[in-house]
Amino acid sequence: MKRITIKEVANLTGLSIATVSYVLNGKGNISEDTQKLVHEAVSQLGYVPNYSARSLVNRKSNLIGVVIPQAQPGSTLMFENPFYSEILSSIEYTARKNGYHIMISGTNADEKYLQLAQQRNLNGIIIIGMYNSDSYAGLEKINIPLVLVDSYVDNHHFHTIKINDRYGGYIATRYLIERGHRKIAFLSGALHESSVNMQRLEGYYDALREYDIPAEAKRILTGQINFESGMRLAEQLIDMPDVSAVFCTADILAIGVIKRLNSQERIVPERISVIGFDNLNIAHYCIPGLTTVGQDVYKKGEAAVNAVLNHINHPENAKEEISLPVSIIERESVRTVA
Amino acid sequence: MKRITIKEVANLTGLSIATVSYVLNGKGNISEDTQKLVHEAVSQLGYVPNYSARSLVNRKSNLIGVVIPQAQPGSTLMFENPFYSEILSSIEYTARKNGYHIMISGTNADEKYLQLAQQRNLNGIIIIGMYNSDSYAGLEKINIPLVLVDSYVDNHHFHTIKINDRYGGYIATRYLIERGHRKIAFLSGALHESSVNMQRLEGYYDALREYDIPAEAKRILTGQINFESGMRLAEQLIDMPDVSAVFCTADILAIGVIKRLNSQERIVPERISVIGFDNLNIAHYCIPGLTTVGQDVYKKGEAAVNAVLNHINHPENAKEEISLPVSIIERESVRTVA
DNA sequence: CTGAAAGCGCTTACAG
DNA sequence: CTGAAAGCGCTTACAG
Structure with missing residues (x-):
């Protein structure tokens, strides 16, 4: 043919x-x-x-690369956490409306991805989540628009889209305090320096400080951001009968916590309260509905693509640094105590 | 530079x-x-x-296109149903291991996508789910390996990967019958001719027939495959107090049903039993854990990529038609009645 | 308003 | 064992 x-x-x-x-x-x-x-x-x-021929002469592919973390290095993508599919959905949609297509890959966000980006003549790169900071080494010497979503590696070479994570941590904790909770556990993934988790922890401390509640190191529990880890962290909660509320820095973690707690004697919210972070669809699906810190995941993806598009059209403009709002979404997983 | x-x-x-x-x-x-x-x-x-130059001369891009249904025509992808992100995860992983990348797009699986495939010199196309059958018109005249996942449009021009949907419908229904249920509702998405839903309905009839239980048309309820639709269909169940069990043809539907039922007086499984289909991660997350017909979504994605790869390496081979096994995954959403 | 020609970066028979 | 040259399908100054 x-x-x-x-x-x-x-x-x-x-x-x-x-x-x-x-x-x-x-x-x-x-x-x-x-x-x-x-x-x-x-x-x-x-x-x-033929786009290949076009790309060759134009040096552009109408392709935007999206880097999604892997569950384990070299393994499948982190789609177990619906956050990634939700944001991918809005990235794809926004890109499509503007005549671009999305290439996904589970490469690390490192020098190797830079090679890939050059090979493929990518017109933009969107990196979601945190990678260890020397992963970004060399990434700035590329002249492809690059946007970092949810990363605090801040060297002004990249566009950044995030939310006010610290404030999110603050309002979550304050919400629990205002409902009478004093012994509040903090559950999250690893607390790397430039991670959203670290910021959310700062917000947690801010709220405790404001209400003169001493922070207890033993109530800071860390694992990974997935369901299984939520289950495991909940185990540790079982030996802390005085803890009346838990702030999880991700809905998927909170879901795991609730599941495990429920299988013990500690039903949510009757015996213990749980608040999450993200407001994913599952927060609405589960029983009890999960009270959580809501962020607009759709807008986040949209903003990421727009940053790429703006850069393409106006390369002379300054780097975008967008911070999206957060707010409490009330459902049924938190109760007021005396 | x-x-x-x-x-x-x-x-x-x-x-x-x-x-x-x-x-x-x-x-x-x-x-x-x-x-x-x-x-x-x-x-x-x-x-x-430079892959663009390579593609131009080789007429291959090392890119596999994945077509995912849209929630609405021209809107975001159907990632609200985690089935799609789970299968995408394994497709991406398998492709990556073999040196291919994935391009996703929410185009319809029609002539326009065929254009896109040619433009991009795609090496393969994986179409997930059902589209109305004249969408496929013209798709066979392309000489790009094309695999259909979960579609019964069967014209021997395409590779097909599916499960035994009819058998799945049968064992789900039989499972309920064996636990004493007689008035069993069937909830699904639209019953298009070549859809998996139709097959699963046939399996439902098979089981009823085997046990001499009359099928009642009023217990066949259809909507869409998403959470909201599950909630809405559950409304209709409320006026059917004699129905003691529900077979949902998708876990995401079942989750919606359980949520709605729970907010009424009908707690699952005490007052009514629910069985799903897919065995998505959420089936394990939710409370009560969802008993469901399990399929290996990971294998499905892997098989789809392998079909593309096999075709590339051995274009002379016959079309692959793979059917993967299903089995009941027992959790807590079904109870035995007298 | 339209065309001849160079060039984008690569691959691959074909010669030697 | 290595190289000169054609060609993949397009875009874009430059002429006219």
């Missing part, structure tokens, strides 16, 4: 390939008649432009 | 670009010494091959 090229269109119309190319790209000054002629030939022949 | 090309590598080594290309591709008979020379120059220069 011979591929139909611009040459066949040129032959059929009796024009040159240059002219055909001009009308296809809406460039140059081509007469109405000629344009119509070309368009007719295109649809008659079923001509489809 | 000038891009480093094969030419620079040739200059530095004093070889021709042909020779450099040969060693890069491991073709031809090139001496050890020359090979080493080239590799040194490559790493010294930081040379990265």
